Amino acid sequence: MHRSLPLAAALALAALLPAQDGVTAYRNARILPGGAPAIANGTLVVGGGKVLAVGGADTPVPDGATVVDCAGKTITPGLIDASFRAGNTPDMNENGAEVTPHLRVLDSLDPDDPSFVRARSAGVTTVHVMPGSRSVIGGLGVVLKTHAADPQAMVVKNDASLRIVMGSEPSMGNRAIRGGSVDSIYYRRPTTRMGVVWAARKAFFDAKEAMEQSVGAPGAPPSPGMEVLARVLRGQLTAVTTARSEQDLRTALRLATEFGYRTVIDDAQDAHMLVGELKAAGTTVMLGAPSATAVAGSAASDGADPRSATVRLLADAGVPFVITTGSNLAALDLVREAMFAARNGLDAARALDAVTIAPAKLLGIDQRTGSLQKGKDADFVIWSTDPLDPAAAAASVHIDGIAVQVIR
Amino acid sequence: MRALLPSTLLALAATLPAQDLLVRAKTVVVAPDTVLTDGRFLVRDGKVAYVGSDVPADAAAKATVVDCGDAVVVPGFVLAPTTLGRDGDLAEGALPFTPDLRAAEAFDPWQDELAKLPRAGFTAAVLAPSPRNLAGGLGALVKPGATGGRVATADLHLALSLTAAARNPERPPTSLMGGVDLLRSAFAQAKSAAAAGPDVAVLRDVLQGGRKVAIAADTLVELQAALDLARDFGFEPVLVGARDADKALPRLVAQRAAVVLAPLAPEMRRAQLELPARFAEAGVPFCFSGNPEQTRLSAVLAVRHGLDRQTAWAALGRATATMFGAAGQVGALRQGCAADFAVWSGDPLDLGSSLRAVYVDGARVHGGQPSAAAPAASSSSTAAGGR
Known part of the structure; x- marks a missing residue:
């Protein structure tokens, strides 16, 4: 026999119950499982923080399970933001040097930052956070769930990426010979776009040289920064290059080709100008805020000329992409970014995949999350209606089976 | 001018044979867990020589008696890490990492903040480098005195800081992740035999368990970073400031950390005011920072x-001394400890109690003589004439 409860009451109860206790079945929902066809009258069974079953109306519900009626609701996997801006503190940028590959953004992250609250209340259960964009090579990114008792428990994947930044941001604040005082740490290169590339190139050159030397003399331990760059060069660590304008995109691709590493391109606002090159390079594109110019007017685009149809163009050309909120402060919630992509011609299912299973695969966490499949983490969102509907709201958000956000 | 008279007195005092003091009071708090009723102790050469029934009769007969009557004699309070108002001299701003600098060398025996300590019952302070440097340097135990203050122990503890104050936009590190990395790298380097230098030597003392470490940290992230550092390099940290300490309580217990809490004030939230009781229950040692008045009020x-x-008394001295490695010297009136004590009209935790006199190293530095030297004098007449 099943106890049957209305959604709000059941969720209120779930929030009070100890975490992960018991089995809950969500029935009569439209389920968009991510990377698989929609299920019209679906059942999702979760327990112990994991997905136990997902299927149609005939999916067996274990005895003793709490049954929640989700008629009229849509269930999706928890959304994943592959380029998420957590907070806006100076702690995200180490200004002492332009190349700090070994610094970990996790050391600067505040789990109580309001950005996590906003993200999870909008259905985002996993985020990829990178160091700030004021260094040429800022350091190591981390993948986190948006809710946990302490920062360590939030971590899904440590050292998930290495952030490289092209464009004008890393040189902002540095001073050339005129102006400023000579005893400041900001009295240094790079002060130009070409200086930014020079700093990145020198770092990879040094790393390559260190790798070659250490083959002959294994005794000397490489410096931690060089060791991180060596992992990128060996293909063991994903490089994420932030490049917005066409010239910066070309530079990012050129640098990767020059040193033979693969890179994801973040916030590729001008991607529509070099779809062919991106496809040829096999580069995955993170598209920050396709809605930004359409909705918020002028975005901080660093000379880029973003178009609302970019995502559709990439999809049509077969360039792999994920949708993110990026480093754009004007970006809306992640689900709205997917909505704008769909409005501009992207297939709805692909738009949703671009904020769920596609970023999970890109970040290498798809065995745990990104879709609703038996055995994966019970990270899911119950939406009031179709999530790509502009009126959609997250009625409840669940991370590892725990309701972290409930609208009553 | 000001130095002339005291130094003359000092020269004079040095030539005279020191006279033992026998201190008697209705209540003598030897340490927070040891309270004597109708207690006494003998002071010789500025130290506690005998306590209670251990005082030999012949020594007691020859000693000058300090009869405190119905007063409560407690160990002098110890002020938690402070710059005593000399931030400018205790933060080597240009460099973030200076573990081998010594606070004792910025100590001014005549500074006002030091002279004010006895007025609130404090007889010692942990002088520490400012938390504006990632590794500020070594603290010192300093004391006020009638003839100027003195450094009781130089090179006490290593002061580190992960607070926002240590992140300076004008020199690296400018970010928390940069600061964490710098400290981790420095300790890792100190582990390798190849590294050398005075800064490495200080870190090696820590790694070998020979030096206490205080880390200023406020937010949960900073506290986690401090606890990670302590775990990875095998020391038990003292966390200073620790605004989010309640969120890290299980780790504080597991890693045997101690905490220097920010001072309490009556208008604070209940949870903050109840935190010391929660710490006591969990067995986390703590004391309070702040100026002397704030510390007692806290x-x-x-x-x-x-x-x-008992824990509150400890937070005013015993715990502080223990945390910073000065337990054998101050914060208690056990045999061998410095004869630093205060004479209160009642329990100092009762705000109605007044401070009658304060002694440092057996010499009165504040208040009146509790009784005349002659054993025959009655306590009532001295109480009238003493103040």
């Missing part, structure tokens, strides 16, 4: 919100 407020008096 202990009083903590008692009002559920802290037991």
Whole structure:
């Protein structure tokens, strides 16, 4: 026999119950499982923080399970933001040097930052956070769930990426010979776009040289920064290059080709100008805020000329992409970014995949999350209606089976 | 001019044979867990020589008696890490990492803040480098005195800081992740035999368990970073400031960390005021930072919100001394400790109690003589004439 409860009451109860206790079945929902066809009258069974079953109306519900009626609701996997801006503190940028590959953004992250609250209340259960964009090579990114008792428990994947930044941001604040005082740490290169590339190139050159030397003399331990760059060069660590304008995109691709590493391109606002090159390079594109110019007017685009149809163009050309909120402060919630992509011609299912299973695969966490499949983490969102509907709201958000956000 | 008279007195005092003191009071708090009724102790050469029934009769007969009557004699309070108002001299701003600098060398025996300590019952302070440097340097135990203050122990503890104050936009590190990395790298380097230098030597003392470490940290992230550092390099940290300490309580217990809490004030939230009681229950040692008046008020407020008096007394001196490696010297009136004590009209945790006299190293530095030297004098007449 099943106890049957209305959604709000059941969720209120779930929030009070100890975490992960018991089995809950969500029935009569439209389920968009991510990377698989929609299920019209679906059942999702979760327990112990994991997905136990997902299927149609005939999916067996274990005895003793709490049954929640989700008629009229849509269930999706928890959304994943592959380029998420957590907070806006100076702690995200180490200004002492332009190349700090070994610094970990996790050391600067505040789990109580309001950005996590906003993200999870909008259905985002996993985020990829990178160091700030004021260094040429800022350091190591981390993948986190948006809710946990302490920062360590939030971590899904440590050292998930290495952030490289092209464009004008890393040189902002540095001073050339005129102006400023000579005893400041900001009295240094790079002060130009070409200086930014020079700093990145020198770092990879040094790393390559260190790798070659250490083959002959294994005794000397490489410096931690060089060791991180060596992992990128060996293909063991994903490089994420932030490049917005066409010239910066070309530079990012050129640098990767020059040193033979693969890179994801973040916030590729001008991607529509070099779809062919991106496809040829096999580069995955993170598209920050396709809605930004359409909705918020002028975005901080660093000379880029973003178009609302970019995502559709990439999809049509077969360039792999994920949708993110990026480093754009004007970006809306992640689900709205997917909505704008769909409005501009992207297939709805692909738009949703671009904020769920596609970023999970890109970040290498798809065995745990990104879709609703038996055995994966019970990270899911119950939406009031179709999530790509502009009126959609997250009625409840669940991370590892725990309701972290409930609208009553 | 000001130095002339005291130095003359000092020269004079040095030539005279020191006279033992026999201190008697209705209540003598030897240490927070040891309270004597009708207690006494003998002071010889500025130190506690005998306590209670251990005082030999012949020594007692020859000693000058300090009869405190119905007063409560407690160990002098110890002020938690402070720059005593000399931030400018205790933060080597240009460099973030200076573990081998010595606070003792920025100590001014005549500084006002030091001279004010006895007025609130304090007889020692942990002088520490400012938390504006990632590794500020070594602290010192300093004391006020009638003839100027002195450094009781130089090179006490290593002061580190992960607070926002240590992140300076004008020199690296400018970010928390940069600061964490710098400290981790420095300790890792100190582990390798190849590294050398005075800064490495200080870190090696820590790695070998020979030096206490205080880390200023406020937010949960900073506290986690401090605890990670302590775990990875095998020391038990003292966390200073620790605004989010309640969120890290299980780790504080597991890693045997101690905490220097920010001072309490009556208008604070209940949870903050109850935190000391929660710490006591969990067995996390703590004391309070702040100026002397704030420190005593903090202990009083903590008692009002559920802290037991014994732990509150400890928070005013014993715990502080233990945390910073000066337990054998100050914070108690056990045999061998410095004869630093205060004579209160009642329990110092009662705000109605007044301070009658304060002694440092057996010499009165504040207040009146509790009794005349002659054993025959009655306590009532001295109480009238003493102040």
